[in-house]
Amino acid sequence: MRIRILGSGAAEGFPALFCECETCRRARAIGGRNLRTRTSVQVDESVLIDLPPDILSQVQREGFSLASVEHILITHSHRDHFAPAELHLRREPFAHWENQPPLHLYGTDHTCEVFRETFGEPPIEQGVLFHTIHPFVSFAAGDMFVLPIPASHSSYLNPVNYILFRRGRTLLAAFDTGWYSEQTWSALNEWQFDVLVAECTTGHKSDPMNEHLSVHSVKRMHSELKRRGCLKDTSRFVTVHFSHDGGLLHEDLERVFCGTGIEVGYDGMVVEVPD
């Protein structure tokens, strides 16, 4: 399983689009891994988790096209995670390719509503098939087993995180989420993850709404997963979805997580675990 971090920033990007705060100024000046587009992850060639508004610049930077992507799993419909209008570009005259297979899009009921608003009713789907999925109900995406679990995030959007299993390897994509409910924790008990990609939006600030994870709660999550036997010595635990409001540049985050076994994600990072 090969996981490529296409984007590692929170909703406003990092540095943020309109922001002149000290953190954003420093991030612009230093550049490199401090430049974060909105969070998205590619799994092998054919799967994406989330479709952010930066998807064009991400695929240009990495040198591929979305023609190779057959399945897109959407966590929730916040606009930094789901930019459905980009899917209009899949048809003529915006794209020319032969034997175009359908693109399978997966999301919960609210994400489906946003998809239908964009593409009309009945939908003009550009070869896109939308599958409405439900928390705790597993499904197959090609040769991948997928289990959506409820995220602790804007609950009116019915958001999910995803467990993916393919050729003996297991990934948990945990963005966006606050601290999981006991029901979600119980569902994780029976899994052991090779790779975990978790958000760490708020830096040293805690989130009073429990909508997002902080440095503190990510460390707690890491310990809790270990305690439950969900991580092995070789597991990779990578953080993403950083906000400028956390006030931490890449090198600050490296320092904060040094020695914990938690890695600081960045745009273009590749995590590979042999099948």
Ligand SMILES: [Zn+2]
């Ligand atoms: Zn987000």
Ligand SMILES: [Zn+2]
């Ligand atoms: Zn800022």
Ligand SMILES: [Zn+2]
């Ligand atoms: Zn969100």
